[in-house]
Amino acid sequence: MRRLLLLSNRVTPLQTGAGNRGATGGLAVAIHDALSESHGLWFGWSGRIAESETERRLNTEEKEHYQVTTIDLTEAELEGYYNGYSNGVLWPILHYRADLMEYHSAHFEAYRRVNELFAEQLAQQVRPGDLIWIHDYHLLLVAQELRKRGVDNPIGFFLHTPFPAPEALTALPNHRELMEGLCHCDLIGLQTRTDLRAFLDYLRFEAGGKVLDEERIECFGRRLRAGCFPISIDPDGFAQAAAQVRNEARRRLLISLDGRRLLLGVDRLDYTKGLPQRILSYEHLLEHHPEHRRRIAFLQIAPHSRSEVPEYIHLRRRLEELSGHVNGRFAELDWVPLRYVNRGLSRSALAGVLRIASVALVTPLRDGMNLVAKEYVAAQDPEDPGVLLLSRFAGAAHELDAALIVNPLDYEATGEALHQALAMSLEERQERWQAMMEVIRAQDVTRWWRSFVTRLAEDAWEA
Numbered sequence: 001m002r003r004l005l006l007l008s009n010r011v012t013p014l015q016t017g018a019g020n021r022g023a024t025g026g027l028a029v030a031i032h033d034a035l036s037e038s039h040g041l042w043f044g045w046s047g048r049i050a051e052s053e054t055e056r057r058l059n060t061e062e063k064e065h066y067q068v069t070t071i072d073l074t075e076a077e078l079e080g081y082y083n084g085y086s087n088g089v090l091w092p093i094l095h096y097r098a099d100l101m102e103y104h105s106a107h108f109e110a111y112r113r114v115n116e117l118f119a120e121q122l123a124q125q126v127r128p129g130d131l132i133w134i135h136d137y138h139l140l141l142v143a144q145e146l147r148k149r150g151v152d153n154p155i156g157f158f159l160h161t162p163f164p165a166p167e168a169l170t171a172l173p174n175h176r177e178l179m180e181g182l183c184h185c186d187l188i189g190l191q192t193r194t195d196l197r198a199f200l201d202y203l204r205f206e207a208g209g210k211v212l213d214e215e216r217i218e219c220f221g222r223r224l225r226a227g228c229f230p231i232s233i234d235p236d237g238f239a240q241a242a243a244q245v246r247n248e249a250r251r252r253l254l255i256s257l258d259g260r261r262l263l264l265g266v267d268r269l270d271y272t273k274g275l276p277q278r279i280l281s282y283e284h285l286l287e288h289h290p291e292h293r294r295r296i297a298f299l300q301i302a303p304h305s306r307s308e309v310p311e312y313i314h315l316r317r318r319l320e321e322l323s324g325h326v327n328g329r330f331a332e333l334d335w336v337p338l339r340y341v342n343r344g345l346s347r348s349a350l351a352g353v354l355r356i357a358s359v360a361l362v363t364p365l366r367d368g369m370n371l372v373a374k375e376y377v378a379a380q381d382p383e384d385p386g387v388l389l390l391s392r393f394a395g396a397a398h399e400l401d402a403a404l405i406v407n408p409l410d411y412e413a414t415g416e417a418l419h420q421a422l423a424m425s426l427e428e429r430q431e432r433w434q435a436m437m438e439v440i441r442a443q444d445v446t447r448w449w450r451s452f453v454t455r456l457a458e459d460a461w462e463a
């Protein structure tokens with residue numbers, strides 16, 4: 001296998017000797033495997049803040065089979081590139097929330113500078129024959145910067161978020177510049193056919209490109225290819241972890257449930273995840289199906305993320321208000337309908353908790369894929385599986401059509417789907433679970449990275 005140079009904003013190598021691979025984040029394991037097999041290199045931000053540009057450290061560490069190189073960023077770079085532009089502008093745009101975008105040209109300049117910095121550092125490491133794989137929206141301009149520095153190796157890019165329809169993307173002031181930068185890659189990977197179609201539509205109708213098919217695209221004077229590569233998990237490893245875990249978190253949760261059925265949500269606290277809407281659907285269930293009261297408990301786990309971005313602070317307040325409202329309305333002396341927890345779980349605790357849940361609520365308003373949906377399915381007991389309630393707006397819904405598919409903006413219908421989930425026969429639960437598990441097994445995370453890297457290494461564009 002050709003050497004792989006992988007670039008992402010954050011670098012999170014596995015600890016050597018890390019116990020159960022199944023319980024470790026699927027993506028981390030996949031990247032670890034891809035890099036180990038190719039004796040590659042992983043490059044990204046160190047997670048450290050440099051006092052000034054001159055005090056920036058470049059740190060290289062040799063892992064067992066690959067190299068990890070990281071670089072420090074200054075406070076100002078981080079504020080502009082990461083909080084300001086990546087999370088304050090690109091994230092909302094990519095998730096159809098142009099109304100939440102806070103655009104400042106200075107942030108875009110910082111974004112460009114950090115992309116240049118990454119390219120400059122990486123260019124020094126590139127050898128002939130290497131494959132370069134760039135990850136996610138933080139680094140849209142790196143390929144172009146690498147080309148400027150004479151790098152002509154195959155460059156691939158994978159977008160973990162949705163790719164919005166052109167009408168939504170063009171709300172972004174720099175859309176053309178970014179897309180032109182991106183087209184300096186040879187292969188663009190998207191999560192779903194919908195994302196792929198939106199990307200090709202942009203190139204065709206906005207940028208005046210020529211798209212013969214996904215294998216033959218000409219745009220911005222460059223030739224490239226695109227494809228759909230749905231990201232996944234290691235289903236058997238995760239299933240094993242979920243079946244084996246007997247830790248304290250699981251024990252305490254079981255005691256606290258006292259025989260009640262668990263409804264579970266596990267997300268990063270983010271406005272794309274549809275958390276307020278989810279609570280409102282739960283309220284609908286309790287209001288219109290009082291027979292479930294006292295017999296169920298809803299646990300929403302949502303650790304804070306991106307706390308520096310103002311919109312996330314508003315969201316936190318709204319969720320505190322809504323969960324207080326539902327509990328105030330329905331709680332009894334010995335029953336709390338909703339537990340809203342802001343602490344994260346370890347991977348193995350997560351696997352154990354997912355297994356206990358009778359229903360998982362995976363109801364984002366937009367999501368590139370949503371791995372929790374796949375993890376929940378993998379964690380189930382095949383003899384008595386739970387029900388996955390899945391938003392049609394999660395990339396995962398393209399594959400997991402045997403879930404109960406809902407529109408999370410329709411609280412009433414989602415509340416009714418919750419009722420349907422709670423009333424579902426064992427036979428139907430097993431049938432749906434089997435169908436989903438087959439899909440996840442057929443397209444696991446190893447297949448995801450291998451198919452991307454193989455396509456990238458293939459001969460480029462053929463006329």
Ligand code: ADQ
Nearest residue numbers: 160231266267268301302303344345367368369370371372
């Ligand atoms: P995220 O938006 O972070 O990722 P998601 O796929 O749901 O979303 O989660 C990634 C990982 O984080 C999963 O393995 C999950 O178990 C873990 N996780 C989430 N919430 C957690 C919690 N409360 N406690 C512990 N672990 C938690 C982006 C895109 C997604 C896409 C992924 C991968 O937004 O759409 O699926 O990248 O491409």
